Amino acid sequence: MFTDSQVRYQFRELVRSFQRLKAVSLVSTLIMSVALTMLALFTLITINLHGVARSFQNEIEVVAFLEDGLGASEVQDMQQRLLAHYGVANVSYVSKGDALAEFRTQLGEDSDLLDVLDENPMPASLHIRMHEKSQSSEQLGVIAAWLREMAGVEEVRYGDQWVERLERYVSAFLVLDLVLGGLVVISALFVVSNTVRLTVLARERSIEVMRLVGATDWFIRTPFVVEGALQGAAAAGLAMTVLWGVHRYATRFVGPLVFYDAAQIAGFVALCAIVSAFGSLTSLRRFLRI
């Protein structure tokens, strides 16, 4: 698009413009990075919360306690039907004897107490684990309801209400992220726009002369766009650095927390650069009609 010497020239212009408006550029980059830090922080909290919810859900299973006196074939039949159900990963059978043995080990020294009983009070049960994708409390509820209707099932238990609540938090945070994201984008555009206005004022003369001597619109715009992109990338990089510090600090108290992976960081920086460059371009059009 541009020749070698044009690129070189543009680069010099960029440095020149930065030198002249050092303070403004730095302050606007800082403001932008504060906004981006907030956004990235909230998103990170959401991701971690989601992870926590996930890990709890992994331990969640639906337990169906069976009526006494079911035959082995009936149990096997139920297992088959359950496995055929959507989202069920595996079904394990715990017999009355197994359950009693487990209870005994749980009681430990007090297991003698069980000897008083003349018959096994523990019911047999089926433990149903779901596929990872179907672990929402909603899905668990569907399976539970279905099991309740099944002949031979006495009682059904599954993951408690708090899982549901956790999920609601996660989605509430997601909404918050979106709103915050929108606000951050808007404020970043304002900041960029203001910087561009100052840059345009500082370079009004050279822009006028450029137009008079035959510079194309893109030649005039490019330094602004590049400056915007660099500013956005710098702000995003700074935000990520700050957040990483926060993350390291928080890990010491809360235990292992997830941080963005390299691809996400790169994507975040690139996105901020693009948004900022775009903001720069649109505000340039507003101030210069080019």
Next chain:
Amino acid sequence: MTNTTAESRAVPERHPIVSLFHVTKRYGKRVALTDITLHVENGGFVFVVGPSGAGKSTLLRLIYMEEFPSEGQVTVSGFLSSRMRRNRIPHLRRKVGLIFQNFKLLEDRNIFENVAFPLYVIGVNRNYIRKTVLDLLGRVGLYQKRNNFPHELSGGEQQRVAIARALVNSPYVLLADEPTGNLDPVVAREILKLLFRINIAGTAVIMATHDHELVRQYRQRIVHIEHGEIVQDENAFDRWSPGARELDEAWREEPLKVPPPEE
């Protein structure tokens, strides 16, 4: 020019480089120029003289297509105002040199960089830039000042820098809008002499000025403008007549519309 290609031979020696056909320019209700028809031949020299506010600057702005006529047509070396697209304007500007009363130099760059500016913008080879700019600075007598900044120079010197900048692209025509307005008479004459030298080398020059006293002593063509109209065209005799009447008549007939250019 030493290479006489078929193309350059096909062009008559004295064709108009700048033509205005019945140009009227209005700003809202105010009429800046009324029915101006003016042809400036390739390599010609024209003073446009008139009181301030007569429309001289508007005339020049129409030629470098910062403005477009409300009626009529402006042609500059094959660029037609009626068919001009925004993205073609830079290409026109590269073939039209511009100088102004207030020089419009970039204060934060030295003389060399100011003159080299149009070449940076176009993006020609750096060695060429260096060679051309130093050569041009030598010819306007500012080689020694190449590393100075504009504010370190006198008004006359600054205008010479501006002239060098206007010439660096080898334009077909040099447009000068009150180039001597900020200069004392002695310096003004020096600038004029420089413009004549440029003209003799083959570049057409159109210079707008309110100073009739300054220019009347020369034998160049003088177009007088008052209230947006040409009131007198001095010394226009042999410089432009063949073809002008035909063009003028053609303009009055039914326009022969051509399809718009391909996007």
